[in-house]
Amino acid sequence: MKAWFNPQAIYVLWLREMKRYLRARSRIIGSLGMPFFFLIFLGTGFKQFRPAGVPDHVDYLQYLAPGMLAVVLQFGSMFTGMAILWDRQFGFLKEIMVAPVSRVAIVLGRTLGGMTTAFLQGVLFLAVACIAGLQLPGLSGWALVPLFMLLIAASFVNVGIAVASVMHDMQGFGLVMNFLMIPLFLLSGALFPIENFPEWVQVLALADPLLYGVDGMRFGLLGVSRFSPVLDGLILCAFCTALVITGAFLFSRVDVE
Amino acid sequence: MIIVHHAGWHAFMEAIVTHELTKHYAAVTAVNKVSLRVMPGEVFGLLGPNGAGKTTFIKMLATLTTPSSGDAVVCGHRITQDRDAVRRCIGMVFQDPALDDRLTGRENLDFHARMYGMKRDDRMKRLTDVLELVGLAEKADVLVKQYSGGMKRRLEIARGLMHFPKVLFLDEPTLGLDPQTRYHIWEYIRQLNAREAVTVILTTHYMEEADALCSRIGIIDYGTVITVDTPAVLKNSIGHDIVTIEATHAELLRAALEKEPWIQSVTVSDSTIVAQVREAEQKVARAVFCAQEVGAQVRSITVRKPSLEDVFLHYTGKRLRDDALDIREQRRGGHP
C-alpha cells in the first residue's frame, strides 16, 4: 500500500504541530509583537504624510492592516520550515522518516499543521488590530479574508519546507529569511502601493505571491484593491500549487543521515 | 512464510538474511559485502569499534539508506523492493536520541502508533503494556524534556515496540548510561525478547553487553564482518587462557618464559607479564619454577579464561575502547 493519502498519519502530524504551538506561549505572543507595533506606530505616524496612491477616503492604519496581517501569516508559516530543522537537529525527523508513511503524506500533515497555526496567528493579530482601531468589514469581506489567509499560509509553509529540505542548518535558514522573506514583504505592497517603486522594481513585485494576498485581503477588509479579487485569488492559487509541489518534491529527496 | 529467491540465495525461516550488503560513501566503504543470517527469536549482537559500519548496516536494513550493492530480506520482505512492508515489521531505536521533548512520553508513543496506523483500542492497550514493560507508567504524562537520559532511552525502546515489530533494532542501546541503568535496560531487553518473541539486533562496543545479552555475535571492523558465533564458541576459539604474572625482574622472566614450549606468546609492561597459555591451570607451577630459576620474586599470578575483549583483540588486532568514544559519550550525555 503506497498510499500518499494517509489520513491518520496526516492527522497526527497536524495534531503534534497543534500541541507544540499551544505549549509555546512566548512564540504566540512574540511573533505578534513586530507587526502590531508596525501597525500602531506606522499607522498613526504616517497618518498625515500618507504614501502616494493610498485612496483619499482610506485611513492609513486601515490601509496598513491587511499588509501586516499578510506579514503575520508569512512569518508564521515559515515557522514550519524551522520546525523541520529543529526536528532534524533533535533527531525526531528520523522517527518520522522511518515510519511507513509516504513523504507526500508527511508534507501534507505538516502543511495543514503550519497553515492552522499561521491562521490562528492571523486571527489573533486581527483581534489585537481591532483594539488598535481596525474597523471590521461587512459579511462579504469575511468570506474573502480567511480564504486569502489560508492561501498565503499554504504557500509560505511550503517555501519553508522547501528551504528546510535544501538548507541543513539554522544559519542557512536565517539567510533565506533575511534575503528572501524581507524583500517579499517589502515588495508586496503591504506598506504602500507599489506604484511608488521605479518601474523595474514594480515588475519584480508582480512576481511576489504576497502582493496578491495583500491585495485580496485589502479588498476584503476595505473594499479597495489594485486587481479584482478573483484575479488575485486565481494567481495566488497558482503560486500556492506550484509551491506545494516544489515543497513536496524537495522534501521527498531529503536524506536521513 | 514468504520465500524469496534471488540470484542463488534465499530466505525461508530467517528473520534477516543479508547478501553481500555493501554501502559506499564518497571516501569510505562503510559496509563491505556483509552476508549473514539471523534466526527468529535471536538476540544478535554486532560488536565493533567506532566507524566500523554498525549504524550504516542497520540503517540499510531499516530502509533508511539504500545499499550501494547487495540486498537483504527482513521478515520475508526485500529491503530494496518493499520498503513499507519492511518498515511495518521492524522497530528501531536510533543511536542518537529521537524523541520530541516538547511532548509527553505518552504523546510520543501515541504519535508513533498512529504513524504506524494502529487502531484506537490496540493503541490504548499497547501503550499501557509497553510503558509497564519499561517501567515508565508513572512518568507517562510528564514532558520528555524532564526525563533523565535513562528514562529517555527506555521510552525509545518502548516506542520501538509499540507496533508489535517482529524485529527490533537497537543501535547502541546503553551508550552513555550509568552502569545501573545499563543493567536495567539489559533486563528489559531480555524480558521483551522472552515475552514477545522479538528478534533483537543490537550494536554495541561494550563487551559485557554483547556477552550478557547476545545469543550470537558478529565482530565487525572496517565494514567487514570478520566472524560470527556464540560468545562461548568465540571465546574458546582463541584456544588459550591468559596468565598474568606480577613479579620483580620482569624482563628476565619474560625472556625465560619465551623459551618454554608451552607458552604461546608473552608480553611485558612494567612489572606485569601477560602470557597466553593452553590449559593454563596445569602450567602455573612451571611458571613459578621459571621465576625462581631467574631469581624473580612473584607477587601474584592470575589465570583467566579469554573474554570477548581478548577475542576482539585476536580478530581485529586492536582494543575496542578509544578516546573518541569518551568524547562522544559526553556529548550524548549532555544532550538537552
Ligand SMILES: Nc1ncnc2c1ncn2[C@@H]1O[C@H](COP(=O)(O)OP(=O)(O)OP(=O)(O)O)[C@@H](O)[C@H]1O
Ligand atoms: N552519511 C555519511 N556520509 C559519509 N560517510 C559516512 C556517512 N555515514 C557514515 N559514514 C562513514 O561510514 C563509516 C561507518 O560509519 P557508521 O556510523 O556506520 O559506524 P559505527 O560502527 O556505527 O560507528 P559508531 O560506533 O561510532 O557509531 C564511518 O567511516 C563513517 O565516517
Ligand SMILES: [Mg+2]
Ligand atoms: Mg553507530
